[in-house]
Amino acid sequence: MPQQPVVQLRNVTKRIHGKTIVDRLTFDVPKGEVFGFLGPNGAGKTTTIRMMVGLISMSEGEVLVNGISVNKQFERAMKHVGAIVENPELYKFLTGYQNLIHFARMIPGISRDRIDEVVELVKLENRIHDKVKTYSLGMRQRLGVAQAILHKPDVLILDEPTNGLDPEGIRELRDYLRRLANEEGTAVVVSSHLLSEMELMCDRVAIIQSGKLVDVRQVRDLVGAEEGAVRVTFVAEPARLAADVAARAMPGADVSAQPGGFAASLGYEDIPELVRLLVQADVRVYGVKAASKTLEDQFLEMTRGGRIV
Template sequence: MSSLIVETTGLTKRYKKHEAVNKVDLKVQKGDIYGFLGPNGAGKTTTIRMLLGLIRPTEGEVHLFGENLAENRMSILGKVGSLVETPSYYGHLTGFENLEAMRRLLRVEDPSRIDQVLELVRLTGAKDKAVKDYSLGMKQRLGIAMALLNEPELLILDEPTNGLDPAGIHEIRELIKEMPGKFGMTVLVSSHLLSEVDQIATRVGIIKEGKLIFQDSIEVLRKESRPRLRLVTDSLKQAEKFLRENHYEVMRDGEEALLLTETDMKTSADINRLLVENGFEVCRIEEIKRSLEDIFLELTGKETDSR
């Protein structure tokens, strides 16, 4: 049996001539916290709406828990909880009353489930307060509580930290991190902020202009940001060949320099000496550091939104 909780094949959504989502193949494993990352307008929310059956794909298929969403929509979505964009609530009702209304709508039989989710999202002390008097962070947590009512196996959150202050962001982040370990839940969370995804995700998918341009573990992305040794010599091609013959891992940095993954002082000194002793003129040798943000900007070719 496949361990994939979410799998899309060629998922596409076209509006007239504009392709909002273009042949996206998502793969989310059981127990993942999958960070779905991309600039605003990249196609994240459209993809999520297709995963939840809120809009129909122009092409492609969605499989959740190994089943085709188009063929088994009701039974599949009974195992999914979601918060897409702004949570819906009745402002004049209390947090408890909002959850009671949602419990009846979802046909959750056990009334005590309300107290359980209130405790999970740390709103027990505010359950009798009118939601119109909640802070933005409290409203987001109430939205997540609603998504958790039916004890979902898959939790989908679309930009859950949008507009929150640092304390609110921290609360939501810690809550998401608990889900797989405590409750065996798989989480897909979208964001336009790499710094947020980096702190919670085990796996990352990056979408740009409707296309999935990266999908792998967060460790693979972090590996890309490790420091490298940048080397400029008078004979680049020959130096590259020579270093490979001496068992160094070398790659080109355009037409001007070479990059090596080993950056410790001894390796730098050894390479410098080896090249000079074999007739190469080393013009420059330096350590280059790139942040995860640099990698993200390089992949997406856009500046992230500052919200």
């Protein structure tokens, strides 16, 4: 049974000086999903995120959080939202813990136990009592996420959270966003210019171009095998014998010999059968790799090579 959407965009539109920046965007984000938001330069990605958190108004349409309209009941809707747009704003002369205490005072009902819980969740236990001015950018991002989730929001919205992070920081961010979704059931909406990271982080991605929604797809569908035949590379010895066996066993597979093996166009269901036939023919099979398109390949096809911001 599908999860009830936590976030719903319905025909969200933004016009500035008669120019349409975002054009009737409609999509849903359910509980416990990491949802990626991708778009070429000038596609309206950041404008959409700003409308979702009420930083700018919509020309038309509606954003609902748990069924509550951001337009009509802003304060009620924002009680269910945590967000970092661009960089987290923190008090650098205070410790990380003092920052969280300060933010906790703004929202009734946040206990010390909850503060300790989010500190552990973002893995800042060893540095939480140090001043923020001594933190790396990655640690500040983690503290920003901790601040954003103090009140147990149903949705966490992050605009370009990987900006300025080193590879270790990016991996840490990816890991605890996945943990938030899996352990706390938080819906996470994240934009990023690093497609390889979105591929690892997200369950689904929405792609927009020129303010319009191109598609919303499961990441596993985007990067998985295409329907029909895929190009498969076999590492096998003797290479010539391997190629001959494959050509005889799979007519029409477009078998081509390569150093150390061969390549062939096969259906996924044909791969184990061909491996069995190769082994029967005394061919030593060392590896099989099916080519699949990356998220970047798919993105560039959908946007016709548009650049990412």
